[in-house]
Amino acid sequence: xxxxxxxxxxxxxxxxxxxxxxxxxxxxxxxxxxxxxxxxxxxxxxxxxxxxxxxxxxxxxxxxxxxxxxxxxxxxxxxxxxxxxxxxxxxxxxxxxxxxxxxxxxxxxxxxxxxxxxxxxxxxxxxxxxxxxxxxxxxxxxxxxxxxxxxxxxxxxxxxxxxxxxxxxxxxxxxxxxxxxxxxxxxxxxxxxxxxxxxxxxxxxxxxxxxxxxxxxxxxxxxxxxxxxxxxxxxxxxxxxxxxxxxxxxxxxxxxxxxxxxxxxxxxxxxxxxxxxxxxxxxxxxxxxxxxxxxxxxxxxxxxxxxxxxxxxxxxxxxxxxxxxxxxxxxxxxxxxxxxxxxxxxxxxxxxxxxxxxxxxxxxxxxxxxxxxxxxxxxxxxxxxxxxxxxxx
Amino acid sequence: xxxxxxxxxxxxxxxxxxxxxxxxxxxxxxxxxxxxxxxxxxxxxxxxxxxxxxxxxxxxxxxxxxxxxxxxxxxxxxxxxxxxxxxxxxxxxxxxxxxxxxxxxxxxxxxxxxxxxxxxxxxxxxxxxxxxxxxxxxxxxxxxxxxxxxxxxxxxxxxxxxxxxxxxxxxxxxxxxxxxxxxxxxxxxxxxxxxxxxxxxxxxxxxxxxxxxxxxxxxxxxxxxxxxxxxxxxxxxxxxxxxxxxxxxxxxxxxxxxxxxxxxxxxxxxxxxxxxxxxxxxxxxxxxxxxxxxxxxxxxxxxxxxxxxxxx
Numbered sequence: 001x002x003x004x005x006x007x008x009x010x011x012x013x014x015x016x017x018x019x020x021x022x023x024x025x026x027x028x029x030x031x032x033x034x035x036x037x038x039x040x041x042x043x044x045x046x047x048x049x050x051x052x053x054x055x056x057x058x059x060x061x062x063x064x065x066x067x068x069x070x071x072x073x074x075x076x077x078x079x080x081x082x083x084x085x086x087x088x089x090x091x092x093x094x095x096x097x098x099x100x101x102x103x104x105x106x107x108x109x110x111x112x113x114x115x116x117x118x119x120x121x122x123x124x125x126x127x128x129x130x131x132x133x134x135x136x137x138x139x140x141x142x143x144x145x146x147x148x149x150x151x152x153x154x155x156x157x158x159x160x161x162x163x164x165x166x167x168x169x170x171x172x173x174x175x176x177x178x179x180x181x182x183x184x185x186x187x188x189x190x191x192x193x194x195x196x197x198x199x200x201x202x203x204x205x206x207x208x209x210x211x212x213x214x215x216x217x218x219x220x221x222x223x224x225x226x227x228x229x230x231x232x233x234x235x236x237x238x239x240x241x242x243x244x245x246x247x248x249x250x251x252x253x254x255x256x257x258x259x260x261x262x263x264x265x266x267x268x269x270x271x272x273x274x275x276x277x278x279x280x281x282x283x284x285x286x287x288x289x290x291x292x293x294x295x296x297x298x299x300x301x302x303x304x305x306x307x308x309x310x311x312x313x314x315x316x317x318x319x320x321x322x323x324x325x326x327x328x329x330x331x332x333x334x335x336x337x338x339x340x341x342x343x344x345x346x347x348x349x350x351x352x353x354x355x356x357x358x359x360x361x362x363x364x365x366x367x368x369x370x371x372x373x374x375x376x377x378x379x380x381x382x383x384x385x386x387x388x389x390x391x392x393x
Numbered sequence: 394x395x396x397x398x399x400x401x402x403x404x405x406x407x408x409x410x411x412x413x414x415x416x417x418x419x420x421x422x423x424x425x426x427x428x429x430x431x432x433x434x435x436x437x438x439x440x441x442x443x444x445x446x447x448x449x450x451x452x453x454x455x456x457x458x459x460x461x462x463x464x465x466x467x468x469x470x471x472x473x474x475x476x477x478x479x480x481x482x483x484x485x486x487x488x489x490x491x492x493x494x495x496x497x498x499x500x501x502x503x504x505x506x507x508x509x510x511x512x513x514x515x516x517x518x519x520x521x522x523x524x525x526x527x528x529x530x531x532x533x534x535x536x537x538x539x540x541x542x543x544x545x546x547x548x549x550x551x552x553x554x555x556x557x558x559x560x561x562x563x564x565x566x567x568x569x570x571x572x573x574x575x576x577x578x579x580x581x582x583x584x585x586x587x588x589x590x591x592x593x594x595x596x597x598x599x600x601x602x603x604x605x606x607x608x609x610x611x612x613x614x615x616x617x618x619x620x621x622x623x624x625x626x627x628x629x630x631x632x633x634x635x636x637x638x639x640x641x642x643x644x645x646x647x648x649x650x651x652x653x654x655x656x657x658x659x660x661x662x663x664x665x666x667x668x669x670x671x672x673x674x675x676x677x678x679x680x681x682x683x684x685x686x687x688x689x690x691x692x693x694x695x696x697x698x699x700x701x702x703x704x705x
Binding site for chain 2: 288290291293294295296297298299300301304309312313387
């Protein structure tokens with residue numbers, strides 16, 4: 001069956017791109033960067049230079065095999081396996097590279113960090129894994145389970161000290177307490193402002209849905225707020241909050257100040273309002289008129305209709321707004337550090353100030369990871385909330 | 394008994410329902426027929442106060458329908474609409490249980506009632522109860538919609554174009570199911586439709602509406618024989634008139650003594666069906682059998698043609 005044979009070796013479209021990135025990442029780009037101390041410019045090291053001989057050969061073989069799996073049309077499960085194997089090899093071996101490159105004599109100053117080749121390979125195989133997961137059409141619970149497995153694997157690598165030689169973890173080692181404190185503040189800012197936006201925004205959206213005259217003015221104002229650049233909004237809030245702190249008794253005691261967490265919290269809250277209110281309005285408007293008419297016809301009170309029919313049917317749209325807000329807030333909370341609001345942004349701005357890239361990464365990577373996890377979890381929840389409706393969407 | 398007394402509904406200067414008075418006898422089906430915009434749906438929705446009249450009174454069994462809050466009134470009146478209006482996020486069983494839950498029935502009683510209704514509508518409870526409305530065919534959705542309307546055993550059932558979204562075959566079955574259920578429970582049904590054929594088939598009385606007014610309120614035979622206005626005559630359709638008249642009467646009323654050759658016609662069939670069978674078979678007479686299969690006599694083209702003539 002020559003035709004079937006030909007079919008089986010046809011190239012996968014996305015796989016061609018992945019294979020090209022992988023080839024460039026291995027052959028041309030440096031795998032790790034070595035620096036004599038944390039701020040001097042680094043020197044790139046290829047895979048074979050950065051790793052002990054056995055590890056270098058192992059990594060290249062794994063990557064080559066996974067690249068071929070990506071290139072050809074293979075079953076989704078095989079692609080996922082190849083991607084995970086390659087990602088596992090990359091993440092474990094980059095830690096080994098750090099120990100291998102760090103000289104034993106002046107080890108406390110020398111820094112090893114992943115270089116562009118590593119990041120390209122990580123990106124390429126993450127893409128392969130994400131594509132394979134999409135093709136597998138996992139259920140929402142399975143997706144949350146997969147996320148939990150990834151988190152557990154990362155935690156295990158960290159707990160075992162596999163990356164302790166890497167520059168980013170050496171930055172962490174010096175400020176572990178600070179890291180968790182700022183992390184807590186970051187999450188508090190992002191989730192707290194979301195919670196406040198839900199408490200205010202959902203009732204506001206409901207009122208806008210019921211009272212048509214209110215809808216356009218409210219959405220216009222919220223839209224206008226959304227267009228103010230975040231740094232400008234922080235600046236605008238300093239004066240009024242400073243005044244409140246100075247003149248309203250007890251305001252200082254509950255943490256209201258011109259700078260710090262209060263203006264950051266308020267700014268994130270204001271940015272969160274538009275997606276929450278707009279999606280509440282759109283969600284309620286999308287409730288079928290027949291369902292609403294039937295709800296009244298069977299004798300539900302307005303309140304029963306809102307809680308038992310309108311909100312459940314609008315929920316997927318409202319949750320989509322919450323997803324937008326959460327991912328947006330996790331990213332934007334980084335800027336809070338500029339006005340003393342804390343969060344992972346503290347490390348980003350310190351790192352920029354000291355031209356210490358690894359310190360920037362110490363702030364940026366957890367932020368990206370948090371946003372990614374939030375997106376995966378909320379996407380799963382949104383799908384679960386679409387009970388009885390078109391399951392495919 | 395439903396008494397509608399001088400009811401008017403005005404939106405701005407526009408009188409959607411204009412001084413309508415009707416009395417609907419208990420345990421009957423009344424059909425309200427009209428073109429779109431005739432005010433028939435508004436009139437129906439004023440009975441359960443989904444629309445409040447501008448003036449006039451509606452009494453249910455002698456009690457003004459404004460004597461209780463609107464939502465409580467509606468819990469006691471069945472309501473079924475075109476395209477069923479089922480709640481898409483609730484299962485079939487949950488949809489049917491809506492009104493009993495609002496009324497605070499006990500769990501066991503609700504479960505029993507849901508099963509009873511599903512069985513009555515020929516939907517296997519174990520199969521259908523846990524399904525979502527999207528997983529049902531149009532005809533099944535319509536039956537669940539009517540089952541929901543009947544769940545709390547209402548004396549009155551309001552139906553707004555309940556069969557409008559169904560194909561002709563499913564629709565005919567749904568109409569006959571409704572007649573059987575009405576006979577079983579003795580529910581007073583008020584049914585809004587734009588289809589005169591449906592009104593003649595289902596209604597014991599028909600109210601024809603035009604531009605907010607009831608132009609004729611009478612039995613189907615009366616409407617056919619003596620349309621009050623040109624509008625009613627147009628609604629009835631002059632070309633079909635004799636056949637519609639025959640469809641109101643059963644073969645048992647047209648049986649003559651004697652015998653005839655050919656395939657027997659059931660005494661419970663309509664005279665219209667009998668005439669169609671006679672014309673199609675090319676015979677002038679066919680035998681008639683009773684429900685027990687016994688020969689009752691014959692039915693002839695000649696006698697049916699006489700019966701199809703306009704009543705004096």
